Amino acid sequence: MAEDQGDIAVDIDHVTKRYGDFTALADVSLAIRSNEFFTLLGPSGCGKTTLLRCIAGFEDITLGAIRLYGDNIVDLPPNKRPVNTVFQQYALFPHMDVTRNVMFGLLRLGQSEAAARKRAGEVLDLVQLTQFADRLPAQLSGGQQQRVALARALAPNPKVLLLDEPLSALDLKLRQAVRLELQQIQQETGITFIFVTHDQEEALTMSDRIAVISDGRLQQIGTARDIYEEPDNKFVADFIGETNLIDVTVAGIDNGQATCTLPGGNHFTCPAAQGAHSGRGHLSVRPERVSLSDPAQGLLTGTVSRLIYLGTDMHVDITLTDGEVVTARVQNSAGTRIPAMGETIGLNFEAGAARLLID
Amino acid sequence: MAGLGPTGGRAARTYAGRGPLLILPAWVIIGIFLVLPILIMATYSFLTKEFRGGVIWEPTLAAYDQFFFDRGLFGDEQPKIEWTYILIFWRSIWQAGLATLLCLLIGFPTAWFIATRPAHSRTVWLFLITVPYWVNLLIRTISMKFLIRDNGPMNQWLLNAGLIDEPIHIINTNLAVQLGLFYSYLPFMVLPIYAAVERYNFALSEAAADLYASRWVTLTQVIIPVVKPGIIAGCILVFVPSLGAFLAPDLLGGAKNFMIGSLIEEQFKGAAGNWPFGAAAAMILLSMVLIVLIVYARNQDRESA
Numbered sequence: 001m002a003e004d005q006g007d008i009a010v011d012i013d014h015v016t017k018r019y020g021d022f023t024a025l026a027d028v029s030l031a032i033r034s035n036e037f038f039t040l041l042g043p044s045g046c047g048k049t050t051l052l053r054c055i056a057g058f059e060d061i062t063l064g065a066i067r068l069y070g071d072n073i074v075d076l077p078p079n080k081r082p083v084n085t086v087f088q089q090y091a092l093f094p095h096m097d098v099t100r101n102v103m104f105g106l107l108r109l110g111q112s113e114a115a116a117r118k119r120a121g122e123v124l125d126l127v128q129l130t131q132f133a134d135r136l137p138a139q140l141s142g143g144q145q146q147r148v149a150l151a152r153a154l155a156p157n158p159k160v161l162l163l164d165e166p167l168s169a170l171d172l173k174l175r176q177a178v179r180l181e182l183q184q185i186q187q188e189t190g191i192t193f194i195f196v197t198h199d200q201e202e203a204l205t206m207s208d209r210i211a212v213i214s215d216g217r218l219q220q221i222g223t224a225r226d227i228y229e230e231p232d233n234k235f236v237a238d239f240i241g242e243t244n245l246i247d248v249t250v251a252g253i254d255n256g257q258a259t260c261t262l263p264g265g266n267h268f269t270c271p272a273a274q275g276a277h278s279g280r281g282h283l284s285v286r287p288e289r290v291s292l293s294d295p296a297q298g299l300l301t302g303t304v305s306r307l308i309y310l311g312t313d314m315h316v317d318i319t320l321t322d323g324e325v326v327t328a329r330v331q332n333s334a335g336t337r338i339p340a341m342g343e344t345i346g347l348n349f350e351a352g353a354a355r356l357l358i359d
Numbered sequence: 360m361a362g363l364g365p366t367g368g369r370a371a372r373t374y375a376g377r378g379p380l381l382i383l384p385a386w387v388i389i390g391i392f393l394v395l396p397i398l399i400m401a402t403y404s405f406l407t408k409e410f411r412g413g414v415i416w417e418p419t420l421a422a423y424d425q426f427f428f429d430r431g432l433f434g435d436e437q438p439k440i441e442w443t444y445i446l447i448f449w450r451s452i453w454q455a456g457l458a459t460l461l462c463l464l465i466g467f468p469t470a471w472f473i474a475t476r477p478a479h480s481r482t483v484w485l486f487l488i489t490v491p492y493w494v495n496l497l498i499r500t501i502s503m504k505f506l507i508r509d510n511g512p513m514n515q516w517l518l519n520a521g522l523i524d525e526p527i528h529i530i531n532t533n534l535a536v537q538l539g540l541f542y543s544y545l546p547f548m549v550l551p552i553y554a555a556v557e558r559y560n561f562a563l564s565e566a567a568a569d570l571y572a573s574r575w576v577t578l579t580q581v582i583i584p585v586v587k588p589g590i591i592a593g594c595i596l597v598f599v600p601s602l603g604a605f606l607a608p609d610l611l612g613g614a615k616n617f618m619i620g621s622l623i624e625e626q627f628k629g630a631a632g633n634w635p636f637g638a639a640a641a642m643i644l645l646s647m648v649l650i651v652l653i654v655y656a657r658n659q660d661r662e663s664a
Contacts, residue, residue, distance in 0.1 A: 058565055078568040085569045091562035095584045104580075105570030152570070 008069075009034040009160055009192040010055060015064035017050055017216075024050045026216045027064075032160075032194060033209075034069075037186050039195045041203040042213035043239070048196045049088075051213070052162050055194065057081045068159060079108075083160040084153035088168060090145045092137035098124065098148050099133045105156040123151040126185065143174045150182075154189065163195045167202060179206055200240050204228065212236050232273040233358045237284035244285045244326045246300075250278040250356060258356040263322050266299050272356035282357050289353035290328035292316070292339060298346015300326065304339045314338065318347060397645070404638035412632045422639035444622065444640065448647075451618040454533060454608070455601035458540035459548075462597045463590065465541070466548030470589075473549070474556035485553070488546050496543060500606045503539050504530065507611075531613030539607030540597075547596035555589025591655060599648050619644050 010032040017025040025047045032038045040048040053059045055066055057078035065072050073081050084105065093101050099120050106116035124130050127147040137145055146166060153161055163182075167175045183206050186193045197203055203210050204224040212219040212227060212235070220232045231237035234245060248260040248268075258272035260281065270283065295301045305325065306317035314330045316339060326347060330336060339345055404422050406414040424430070429441040473484040491499065506513050507529045514526035529535045563585060567577040583590070605620030612618070619640060626637025 056565075056569060058568075078565070079571045079573060083569075085566070087562050087566060089560075089562060091560065091566040093563060093566070093581055093585075095587075104567070104572070108571035108576065152566075156570070 007034045008032070008067075009036070010194065011065075011067040011070075012051070012055075013065040013067065015051070015054065015066060016062045017047075017054060017059060018062045024216050025054070025061075028213070028216075028218045029064075030211050030218060030221055032192060034192055035190050037183065037193045037195065037206060037208045039197060039203045039207035039210045040213055041197060041200060041210050041239075042219075044198055046213045047216040048198075048213045049164055050216075052085075052164055052194065052196050055160070056083060056085050056162055082158055083162055084156055084158040085162040085164060086146075086149045086153045086166045088164045088166065090137075090149040090166075090169075092145055092148055092152070094137055097134050097136055098129060098140070098151075101137065101148055102152045102155050104152065109156055119155055120151075123155045126154070126188070127151045127181075142170055143178065146170060146178065150185070154185070154191070157189075158191065160192045160194060163193060165196055165198070167197070168199070175202075182206065204240070212239065214239070230271070230273070230355060231284055231357065232275070234282060234284075237355075237357060242287055242327070244283075244287060244290065245357075246283040246285060246326065246354075247322075247324060248281055248283050248356070250276070250281045252278050253356070260356065262300055263320050263324060264300055268299060268351070268354070270351045270354040270356060273358050275358045276356045277359070281359050283354045284357055285326075285349050285354045287315070287327040287329040288313075289349050290326065291348045292328060292330060292337070293346040293348050295344050295346045298348055300347040301344065302326065302347065304341055304343045304345055307339070307341060318345060400638045400641055404635055404642050406635050408633045408635045412627070412634060414634050419635075422633075422635035423643075425636055426639055426643065447617055447622055448619055448643070450616070451602055451620070452647075454536050454616075454618060455540065455598050455604075457533075458537045458544070458601045459594050459598045461537055461541045462545050462548040463594060466545055466593060467552055467590070470549045470552035471556055474553050474559070481557075485550075488549055491542075492546060496606060499542065500539055500610050503542055503607075504535075504610055507535060507538065530611065531615070533612070533616055535611040536608050536616050536618070539611040540601045540604055543604065543607060544597040544600055547600075548593040551592035551596065552586065552589045555586040555592075559586055588659075595652065595655065598651070602648065603644055 008031045012028055012030045012032075015025055015028045016023065028047075028051065040051060042048045050059060054061050057073070057076060057080075061074055064074075066074050068082065093104065096104070099117065102120035102123055103113075103116040106119055107113070111119070121130070121133070124133055127150055129144060129147050129151060132140060132144060132148075137148065140148065146169070149166065166182075167178055170178060179202060182193075182195075195203075195206065207224060209221060209223055210227055211221045214235050220227055220236045222230070227236055228240050231240065231243075237243045237245065246262065248262055250258050250260045250272075252259055253272045253276060256271055256274075257269055258276065258278075258281075259267065259269050260283070262268050262283075268283075300318075300320055302318040302320040304316060305319040306315075308315040311332065313332050316328045316330055318326050318328065320326060328347065330338070403414055405418050405420065407417040407419050407421065409415050424438075425441070426444050427441055428438040430436050430438050469488070473481055473488070476484060505511050508514075509526040509528060509530065514523075517523045518526065529538070559582065563581050564577050567581045572580065602618075603620045603623070604618065605624045608616055608618040609621050609624075623637050623640050623644070625631070626633045626640065
């Protein structure tokens with residue numbers, strides 16, 4: 001990805017959206033790069049769909065600006081914005097066959113019947129629906145309808161394609177197949193995708209970058225690796241995957257490294273998120289990065305309070321002396337010592353596996 | 360049964376076999392109150408008229424002959440097409456058609472307005488639409504006459520507001536009949552369109568806007584085609600009774616604006632009546648209505664095929 005400013009496709013500039021007293025988006029700023037597969041991730045009601053609808057023009061924003069390749073588009077109605085949307089429930093025109101659905105936008109843009117038909121054929125080929133071109137939407141399966149919706153939105157070759165949880169209505173198997181297809185289509189067409197989902201796995205596997213949103217606020221932006229391995233705050237750490245949040249006292253932060261005291265009194269130095277401060281705080285440690293040892297050698301010690309066998313690995317809950325519970329995922333490989341219930345045990349993790357969060 | 364789910368499936372099995380019995384009351388009612396009267400009317404239309412009303416049981420085509428052909432005063436000239444009744448039919452179709460159009464123009468936005476209100480206030484709006492229909496049709500038609508007459512409240516109001524200089528003459532014109540029909544049958548337009556619009560998925564309008572459609576294109580190419588079944592149902596429900604109406608044309612239209620309903624009504628009234636002719640006119644009206652419905656049904660079949 002190029003880093004220079006000329007490559008910004010969509011610039012969300014201090015956008016606030018209020019409905020009466022309710023703030024759906026609170027001062028959100030983010031820049032989506034050209035040709036990027038960008039995901040807005042968050043729990044339902046967090047404002048991610050609202051943001052997408054603001055870009056499409058279905059909602060007016062209360063404050064701020066939305067720029068598309070430098071042009072402020074907030075005053076343009078949806079039919080004047082060069083972006084297209086794949087709707088959550090597809091919203092295919094039920095009285096038009098597949099080809100007519102795909103041609104709809106092209107005809108509105110003033111293309112001739114013949115040109116629109118030709119382009120529709122190309123796009124249907126791209127989504128492998130050529131043989132269904134004459135069907136009505138009601139005669140297609142959910143997965144096929146989803147691809148028609150995609151074809152219809154891609155046909156006008158928009159500068160930016162907005163996808164509003166397009167996979168949520170599909171069953172698991174299909175969802176996984178369509179993920180790969182979407183990624184492939186994004187790479188082939190070079191169109192900037194803005195993808196909204198509440199499914200972290202979807203976000204992690206498909207996106208170039210992810211913006212995590214909660215309560216109308218932007219929590220963190222980064223690659224899948226960034227937000228999983230270096231979460232900034234408790235929400236991100238907890239929402240993306242599983243994590244242990246360990247109460248610590250931070251003595252000081254120097255050069256991005258926090259010196260803290262763990263429960264039980266051991267001292268520990270680990271990376272801190274930008275903006276973390278000293279005093280009371282939380283460390284995030286992923287369960288799979290926690291290893292078990294003799295009590296004497298552990299950074300933390302506690303007793304095994306729960307064991308769940310999961311096949312490839314084992315989920316072990318350890319209750320620390322202060323009552324906090326830390327979870328470890330132990331690989332079920334040859335030679336692994338399986339702890340017993342009630343056993344006193346030590347817990348270890350590397351400095352790189354822990355991160356002091358912004359509280 | 361597809362889509363009913365397990366409960367629907369079980370219910371269907373439980374009641375299987377009782378189907379014929381359950382449908383019996385419907386058949387009895389349709390038989391006694393629909394099929395039988397039509398058969399009687401069809402029979403009467405082929406009988407000879409009795410001068411003080413009633414019929415003589417002698418089969419003849421005289422009634423239909425009288426409707427379509429003019430054989431001169433003594434019935435011995437070369438038959439010519441008799442235009443009087445055909446014109447009355449044509450005027451009825453025209454009047455009913457305009458009334459339907461008027462109902463559609465007012466009814467569609469009304470139905471759209473109601474269907475886009477919050478769920479709880481829709482019931483209130485629908486209720487308000489039906490309130491005038493608790494009053495007898497005759498009373499309503501007569502009040503319409505008072506409302507629109509030359510020195511009635513409508514003209515008074517327009518005069519006082521300075522919108523017109525002299526009263527608009529509406530009473531005893533075609534327009535009065537159309538207004539009367541419009542007022543009589545508006546809810547039959549509003550309700551089916553409301554039902555269709557309520558099911559309309561507004562994401563379709565967003566999709567159209569997203570694909571560069573103006574509001575007008577969205578209305579004509581997406582909304583109207585999708586709610587079309589409701590529009591057609593409404594048009595049929597207004598057009599068919601308007602075609603046979605006799606109260607509005609009688610009370611509001613005056614002698615010049617005679618419609619089929621009045622023609623038929625007269626044949627069964629008093630000594631001047633002619634039952635076979637009235638029955639024949641009614642049968643011709645019925646056939647026309649059936650043709651409209653069959654054409655519509657065929658259209659539907661072709662679209663869903």
